[in-house]
Amino acid sequence: MTLSFKFGTVGSPMGTPKKPGGSVGAIEFSKSIGLDALELGWVQAVRVSEETCAAIKKTASEQGVALSVHAPYYINLNAEKDEWPKSRKRLMDAAKYGHLAGATDIIFHPGSYFGRAPREVMKVALPRLEKCVVELRKAGNPVTLRPETMGKSAMLGSFDDALEMSRQVAGVQPCLDFAHLHARPGDGTVNSVDEWSRLLEAYAEALGAQALTSLHIHLSGIEYGPKGEKNHLPLEEADLKWKDLFKALKKFGCGGRILCESPVMEEDALRMKKAWR
Secondary structure, eight states, rough: OSSSSEEEEESSSSOOOOOHHHHHHHHHHHHHHHHOEEEEEOOOOOOOOOOHHHHHHHHHHHHHHHEEEOOOSSTTOOTTTTHHHHHHHHHHHHHHHHHHTTTOOEEEEEOBOSSOHHHHHHHHHHHHHHHHHHHHHHHTOOEEEEBBBBBBBTBBBOOHOOOOOOOSSSBBBOOOOOOHHHHTTSSOOSSSSSHHHHHHHHHHHHOOOOGGGEEEEEEEEEEEEEEEEEEEOGGGSOOOOOHHEEEEEHHHOOOEEEESSSSSHHHHHHHHHHHOO
8 A cells, every 4th residue: 555654764774784885775775674765864964976876866766765865964044154155065065966866855954043033043044045946946956955843942943944934935845853843842842633733734824735745754752851852762762742743644634754863763664654554
């Protein structure tokens, strides 16, 4: 049976063999254990040749595995003027080589508020993001840029931030990290069918009901404190009521991809897939 969500891991699964290894090996291994999505973890830098990209694209196409890219961590839409070109290059490189590798979606961390009001920061972030998309389209690159919802309250990337970027800039859609959304308030809230339903309602209202059928979700257990996220945990060791989240996703007819970021990546990804089925 075809499921409305494809499941996979962020970065190569733990069990990826040494040979062929790399992204090609990760795609083949993912498929062999029953996963049909993979987010390439280019989180330190984009160091990949066009030849390697071609091999990744070919393998993913043959295996029927949907690809996305996690761009380098050091991207900040609110960077100082002299820092922004470096941030921008990291995002654009991830988009360029990601597209060559057959990825449809480029996930990135939007940056920091640096203690300023979210509304002020958006005045800087939105025009920068828009220029990136315009340049990609001029180059014939159709990838979707996805700002990730972040787990710390000091970070640019609240649910509202991600929605606003997506509403204002065509070609941008959120990456919904539900573990981060649960951790961000720091008080254990955003952990019920009702709360998640309200988020999904707001999502549909801002971006159209159709957008709920192509969600890009990150999911794991999470440890947090008053200021938000501390680190990712296996699902079994965390208080995230992920099966209740699935009830909300089902209620709203959601689909797309769910990528697991827990320390036991493929184990939890397969657990989620089984629960969804």
